[in-house]
Amino acid sequence: MMKNYLYSLGLFVTAIGSFNGIAQETIRISTGEYPPVYSEKLPGNGKILHIVRQAFAQMDVKVEYGFFPWSRTLELAKNNVWDATCCWGLTPERSQYFSYTDEVTTREYVFYHLKSYPFDWHSVDDLTGIEIGITYNYSYGHKLDSAVSAGKLLAEYASSDEINFRKLLGGRIKVFPIDRKLGSQLLSSLFKPAEVPLLTYHPKPIVLTTVGLMVSKTSKQVDYIIETFNEGLKRYKASGEYDRYIAELERSENKINQ
Incomplete structure (x- = not known):
């Protein structure tokens, strides 16, 4: 009887561990329509969101984007309905409720x-x-x-x-x-x-201003998400891909002030 109990308990703990692993496999990020930078209709959802996705990919983490009115994106992340929100500049008001990742761009x-x-x-x-x-x-x-x-x-x-x-x-x-x-x-x-x-x-x-992801300070995963993204972004930059994307943004800029 005791052996069967311990065996069942072991299976339960293993199942919980597997569930947690699955829960952390996808990060859900609220964002908004900001074409041509962010958009649900753009390939890769736009280059900045593509950079975020690729940074997480370095850590074997998938990204799911949800597109909402911008004011709602903050509330969804602040209340932990979504895991994070992208992408925002640091302000004293926002820093009261959110922790920031390293900068995605300037x-x-x-x-x-x-x-x-x-x-x-x-x-x-x-x-x-x-x-x-x-x-x-x-x-x-x-x-x-x-x-x-x-x-x-x-x-x-x-x-x-x-x-x-x-x-x-x-x-x-x-x-x-x-x-x-x-x-x-x-x-x-x-x-x-x-x-x-x-x-x-x-x-x-x-x-x-520097721009990055924000995660609610009340989120149980705040440290995990921040540390995972920062390490992934570090690896992504070290690969040279980040600089290539930024260079592409520079080339696509229309020099209207000349």
Whole structure:
């Protein structure tokens, strides 16, 4: 009787171990539509999400992406409905609830504007009285975020970067902050060839931000996911594939400011 009990207990423990292994085999990541960078319709879901997938693949971990409105992606990860969310810049507010992986990439935010509008700036104070397009739930660095939150600037909100670019072309806003490379890609992929040359960007960066995955601090797997991804990204970079993908992004950039 005792032998049968111990044998059954051993099978149970083995089954639990196997189940845990299966549970950790796939990481579920919430994200949103951000073409041409992220999209459910793009091959590999876009190059950045492809990099994330390949980093996890180095550790024999699969990735499942779920595409939602951006505000919901945060809530799904914060409440551990999904394992992580990609990809976000570090802010004091987000760091209260999330732990960050190592950076996947770096973003350089600049102000886009019509070439016909003589825009120049050196500090946030220079932006007073200028209609600025802001995309909901995005961060543009502590200084600009704080000035907008305090009501010191004329912020006009929109639900997407594409809408803000259309407002910019229509003269409904004067400037629009966005990652320089992403802005160029959006314009070249979503707008008419005759519209793209109408816009340019100011060379002064608003902020340089690092972007990575976020995992809820309340997740039981937070350390596992962070450590697994960081090690996988390290191996992926060491293989040379990461640099090749970044170089491809650079080649695809439309040099609209030249």
